[in-house]
Amino acid sequence: MYPFTYHRPDSLDEARARLAASEDGRPLAGGMSLMPTMRFRLASCADLVDLNAIEELAGIERRNGQIRIGAMTRHAAVAASPEVGEAIPALAALAASIGDVQVRNRGTIGGSICFADPAADYPAGVLGLGATVNTDRRAVAADDFFTGLYETALEDGELVTSVDFPIPERAGWAKLGNQASRFAVVAVMVSLAGGAARVAVTGARTHVFRAAEMEAALAANFAAEALDGIAMPSEGLNEDLHADRDYRAHLVGVMAKRAVRDALAR
Ligand SMILES: Cc1cc2nc3c(=O)[nH]c(=O)nc-3n(C[C@H](O)[C@H](O)[C@H](O)COP(=O)(O)OP(=O)(O)OC[C@H]3O[C@@H](n4cnc5c(N)ncnc54)[C@H](O)[C@@H]3O)c2cc1C
Known part of the structure; x- marks a missing residue:
């Protein structure tokens, strides 16, 4: 690990000031x-700004037809939240699968x-549910938030x-997880709202993406059978020791159907 200065602010304003004052500051969640x-020296920073003491960043709240989840809310809290479980059980299931x-x-x-x-x-939950990411400067639609590999x-x-x-x-949520880490080999979040369907896929490309053809089919008929015959091209998909491109392409179809069935069963 390279040397750095550790800061533990207890307010968002102080965290912002710490980051603004540093040439190379990084938040720690x-x-x-x-x-x-x-630890592996793949990343370094001059100032590490720990967000863990900032109470205003954590918590779950239902208001105006939305569920707001604070940035510092732990996966376990989302998985166990009665608000999330009642309003968007697929999101609680996603958190529990991490x-x-x-x-x-x-x-x-x-x-x-x-x-x-x-x-x-x-990322699949945020994109597949059409969420909005709030920052200390603006609100970013999920469709604009994920821009590339770790970007x-x-x-x-x-x-x-x-x-x-x-x-x-x-x-609905469906995931084939790596047996060791449980990171997604392929996972899919589907949703239906106001006649529009969203299908977001993670694990298959450099970053999360929407499957437009599947979305059109599900908007017309929200049933797993509506996805029959829609093949995900394997070109451009990730390939590693866990799954080659063709297998990942196949998994996208399988996980999307499972996610639709999951949605219909909830
Ligand atoms: C063994 C293992 C298994 C895992 N399995 C899964 C899995 O199955 N599925 C899965 O999705 N993930 C998995 N993860 C990753 C896990 O979900 C991490 O919690 C997550 O990737 C990072 O969250 P964090 O709170 O730990 O962030 P950190 O590691 O503290 O930070 C990650 C990055 O985000 C930045 N950052 C943090 N908070 C903010 C903020 N509020 N604003 C701006 N920038 C911020 C940091 O500067 C850093 O660059 C696994 C991790 C491990 C170690």
Whole structure:
């Protein structure tokens, strides 16, 4: 690990000021992704700004037909939340499917979407549910937030404060997880709201994406059979020791159908 100065502000304003004052400052959330990358010297920063003492960044609230989840809310809290469980049970299921108990007790929704791992689950939840990412500067639609491999629309020093999830009529989650890490080999979030369907896929490309042809079919008929005959091209999909491109392409179809069935069963 390279040397750095550790800061532990207890307000959002102080965290912003710390980051603004640093040439190379970085927020720390659950540390589940950032700490190992710093430990292996794949990442470094002059100032590490720990967000864990900032109470205003954590919590879950239902208001105006939306569920707002604070950036520092742990995966375990989302999985166990009565508000999320009642309004968007597929989102609670997503959170419960992340990693293991230790990861769910430390990892946060803000850290997960800011890290933007290609196999992370929350990006599919955020995109598949048409959420809005709130920062200390603006509100960013999910469609504009994830921009590439480990890349987001965030500017230097910009902090995610919360995520707003509109409550859909239906939503479903399906994931084939790596047996060791439980990161998604392929996972899919589907939702239906106001006659429009969303299908968001994670694990299959450099970053989360929507499957437009599947969305059109599901908007016309929200049933797993509506996806019959829609093949995901394997070109451009990820390939690694866990799954080659053709298998991942096949999995997108299988997971999308399972997600629709999950939505209809909830
Ligand atoms: C063994 C293991 C298994 C895992 N399995 C899964 C899995 O199955 N599915 C899955 O989705 N994930 C999985 N993860 C990742 C886990 O969900 C992490 O919690 C997540 O990737 C990062 O969240 P964090 O809160 O730990 O963020 P950190 O590691 O603290 O930060 C990650 C990045 O986000 C930045 N950041 C953090 N918060 C903010 C903020 N509010 N505003 C701006 N930038 C911010 C940090 O500067 C850093 O660059 C796993 C991790 C481990 C170690």
